[in-house]
Amino acid sequence: MSFIKSFWKLVQNTQSFVGTLLFLIISVIITAYLVGNVFSDSGDDKFEPNNSALVLDLRGAIVEQESFSDDPYEQLLAGDLGSNTLLRHVIQTIEFAKDDDEIDMLVLNFDKFAGAYPSKILYIGEKINEFKDAGKKVVSYSNLYDQSAYLMASFSDEIYMHPQGAALLYGYGGFQNYYLGFLEKIKAEVQLFRVGEYKSAMEPFIRSDMSDEAREANLELYNSLWDDFISTVARERSIDAAVIRAGIENADQIVSDLKGDLGQVALQNGLIDGLKTRDQWITYMQENVGSDDEGTGVNQIRMRDYLSTKQTVNGMETSNNVVAVIYANGAIMDGDMPQGTVGGDTLSFQLREARQDSDVKAVVLRVESPGGSAFASELIRQEVLLLKEAGKPVIASMGSVAASGGYWISADADEIWASATTITGSIGIFGAVPNLEGTLAEIGITTDGVGTTPLVSAGLNKPMPEKLKTIIQSNIEDGYNRFITLVAEGRGMTIEQVDEIAQGRVWSGKKAQELGLVDHLGNIDLAIEAAVRRAELEDYKVVYWEDEVPFQVQLITRMFGSPGELEDFSSRQQNTQQQKILNLISEKLAVFKLLNDPGHAYALCVGCMNGFKAAY
Secondary structure: OHHHHHHHHHHHHHHHHHHHHHHHHHHHHHHHHHHHHHHHHOOOOOOOOOOEEEEEEEEEEEEOOOOOOOOHHHHHHOOOOOOOEEHHHHHHHHHHHHOOOOEEEEEEEEEEEEEOOHHHHHHHHHHHHHHHHOOOEEEEEEOOEOHHHHHHHOOOOEEEEOOOOOEOOOOOOOOOOOOHHHHHHOOOEEEEEEEOOOOOOOHHHOOOOOOHHHHHHHHHHHHHHHHHHHHHHHHHHOOOHHHHHHHHHOHHHHHHHOOOOHHHHHHHOOOOOEEOOHHHHHHHHHHHHOEOOOOOOEOEEEHHHHHHHHHHHHHHOOOOOEEEEEEEEOOEEOOOOOOOOEEHHHHHHHHHHHHHOOOEEEEEEEEEEOEEEHHHHHHHHHHHHHHHHOOOOEEEEEEEEEEOHHHHOOOOOOEEEEOOOOEEEOOOEEEEEEEOHHHHHHOOOOOOOOOOOOOOOOHHHOOOOHHHHHHHHHHHHHHHHHHHHHHHHHHOOOHHHHHHHOOOOEEEHHHHHHHOOOOEEOOHHHHHHHHHHHHOOOOOEEEEEOOOOOHHHHHHHHHHOOHHHOOOHHHHOOOOHHHHHHHHHHHHHHHHHHOOOOOOOEEEOHHHHOHHHHOO
């Protein structure tokens, strides 16, 4: 036996040594590569645009932050890292180009675009209009415009599309699967505790269809967002809103009249300005900004290349007065969490750092979260209060979603800013504990035992004791009362006023402002300006407080380009219909991975994570 142990110890040590040696060799090779690039970049071959087009080549979804997992290698190989576009990079690119005499045109390219919430698109649209106001032209080209892409393209001076393409405008809505029938078949249940008439989170696990309350709240939200979409397109394209609505509602007849030619449908209804093949598009661009050095391409530069040459400008700010932008991006969970998930301890630590840093004069809390753990949310809120006690203004800037726990951590900010299409509210609370006793029994596994009190639980293997259920429900009700109380105190409202508009109901940012849940409508730029005003700063610099990109990710990115362009090995797997169904179920059940609150109390808008997002 000792020989076997010694043998395996030797194997492990050898493996560790070989792995370390291999890593060192690779590091030396990569370092040499990087140094070579640095010196080569300092030569005369650097791209210098001259009356060029800047291509805003949007990749993946537009997000607030890059998300990191505990295993960046696995994330890289799966193509999940660097596969999206950061919102602030898009904004910075357009702002730089607006004042750049070498850039004459902005081109919006949607070939690899996976969509974005309306609030992000409208923010980008504001910057596009500023670019146009500087006397520069904006054009869009795509093989096909889905609804999200078209909303952004509507800010262009001209919109072109491939003749075989389409502009797909169909309205907002959200559908989700309901699992009560499935759970009954496998003899499982979700033991649910909740407060709030409209708190429909976890509803799919206890019903077979949408409740009337959820239907009412969701439809009002979607209608508000759709009205905003129509009015934006109508304004930017100079088309009567009634004409757009009529075109969508009568699309079947219009498409039939044009014999199914969706390109002609878009053209004749004024949604686009022309149909161009790719070759025709290249010719059009060459006529506007000239050809490249070879004479076959276009005199253009892409967003990532352009931004890398300009971002050093940000580092030239010399003020010691810092406005810290701190992100609450993702579901809120207890403990320390990687970037892309809001860890209660992680974000609390960042806020504490800002409070203790004498250079930080104000904080903008950028919230992009459907909520989550009530306990973690409260930890974060306490740090917001301590920042204010330290005399440092805190401005909450809501992104696309700031609901439930996302609102909890925002409620005590000095000011709350949101966009008109922000999804917020959902002031309610719930608890959920699965019971798998019946499922296990079906495969011959039973559970039995004893406890010293009626509160001892068998976990997921049996129904919770009735006394324990009563305790949890009482705790959930207390959590709801604390939620509406802190909102009332933070917003200067009575508890009764908050309770009337709470009940777990979700609102658009525009409606939330009318209800007093939001102070101002505006993007993060305006929130930063508000922080500067409150801190009474004459000069300042904005610092984004984020996790550093892991070193190994930086190396691989430098070597191979965007990690998102690495091959997605998972795509090789056969995706049968059965697998799709299982993936759907797994994805829905994955919500339980987020439920790590020590008291089983959650301020989480599940619809904000799934149903609402699907609408865009």
